[in-house]
């Protein structure tokens with residue numbers, strides 16, 4: 001066990017809360033634990049255990065040659081308020097970075113050519129007639145089929161449905177293939193015919209239920225947005241980041257935690273959890289170093305496959321349930337170029353690629369157009385995505401080969417021939433959880449079973465929300481639930 005801070009002695013009147021996993025979820029849990037404990041803090045010792053040498057998990061930002069590279073997430077959604085709220089609480093207001101709204105086009109590759117998503121498309125739904133009617137992206141029969149959404153009756157009941165079945169039913173196959181699959185499944189790196197709509201885009205279900213049509217619902221949403229704009233109230237961009245990259249959030253949490261009386265232990269892998277008390281607290285954490293540590297309460301923010309292994313001695317059925325959450329592998333290839341004749345000036349946020357195009361990258365973000373200060377003056381930064389369901393074998397290639405593939409694809413799609421001044425591969429092996437049909441129901445069962453042991457909470461991207469705001473919310477909820485459970489014990 002390596003210590004990034006000295007481990008404080010446990011006083012006889014103190015109870016011990018351990019958070020396992022030092023990604024954004026685990027760090028947020030620690031932050032909100034202190035808030036939830038309030039004046040009770042002195043009666044608790046809190047420890048964070050992280051297997052690796054750095055804290056932050058997938059929030060990983062590097063600087064090289066004047067470029068700022070996010071290897072994992074590059075922004076967060078503002079409609080889910082928890083990331084923005086946390087940034088403000090951490091005093092990061094001055095570092096908050098809007099997306100470049102003047103260049104917000106997203107392109108879709110169709111038959112080898114890039115087409116802008118028609119203006120007015122909200123989520124996946126057209127809300128402006130003319131740009132949609134004139135767009136060459138969707139065929140005329142495809143457009144007419146999308147228009148049928150206005151007449152197709154709403155589905156009754158609130159059973160879960162896959163994204164694929166929902167979009168096919170309301171907007172047709174072409175809208176699924178060309179917009180929903182690359183855009184929405186792309187966010188979750190999932191197969192649309194396995195992805196649970198209820199667990200990922202519940203808003204689409206709500207819109208159907210409320211308006212009986214996605215187009216009518218999105219038109220209403222657009223009217224609301226226009227009213228906000230006209231009222232002069234400042235509207236937030238849909239996505240934001242930080243000047244120092246997304247890792248600034250977890251660095252901010254680490255800096256905050258450093259001022260608190262909390263043991264932060266890096267290079268500390270937990271390998272299993274047992275109990276001294278027939279399946280409940282106090283728990284005994286068995287570390288890779290051979291040491292054991294006793295805890296009265298646990299928050300496990302490790303990936304669910306790891307969590308499954310940890311809890312097996314405690315509860316084999318819970319371990320089996322956790323083991324059903326599948327993961328896929330992805331990689332991000334970041335390439336920085338000096339502008340020149342072989343490097344076209346890019347505009348927009350980037351492009352997405354439907355599976356039917358059969359390319360070896362799945363999407364590309366123009367990072368230096370999407371955000372300011374990602375590349376030095378006169379340079380551009382791009383991030384290409386690879387892997388995901390059905391496309392993981394490409395990740396068997398070594399880094400040099402992946403870079404070559406990314407460059408070939410950019411040459412084909414954008415005509416970008418230049419030699420990059422920086423190139424970097426970030427790999428995420430089996431680190432993208434898949435939210436299959438009825439995922440949230442299974443998660444509710446897992447959480448109830450975990451909590452039945454005593455103060456034991458599951459939080460993180462495997463459960464209810466992969467995005468950074470949802471991970472922060474889960475950390476907050478886990479902290480509050482643990483404190484409530486400990487008050488009951």
Ligand SMILES: Cc1cc2nc3c(=O)[nH]c(=O)nc-3n(C[C@H](O)[C@H](O)[C@H](O)COP(=O)(O)OP(=O)(O)OC[C@H]3O[C@@H](n4cnc5c(N)ncnc54)[C@H](O)[C@@H]3O)c2cc1C
Pocket residue numbers: 020021022023024025026049050051052056057058059071072073074075076077268269270271301302303306330331332428431432459460461462465466467468469471
């Ligand atoms: C390429 C990519 C792009 C993304 N883009 C976006 C985006 O733009 N916006 C967005 O909102 N979200 C995005 N996401 C999703 C988001 O980044 C993640 O869902 C989120 O960061 C997960 O945080 P976490 O704390 O739950 O998990 P992790 O970050 O995986 O943290 C888990 C931690 O547990 C530790 N651990 C594992 N085993 C043990 C053990 N035995 N003992 C102790 N510690 C252990 C790990 O080392 C790790 O630090 C992206 C994800 C990826 C991979």
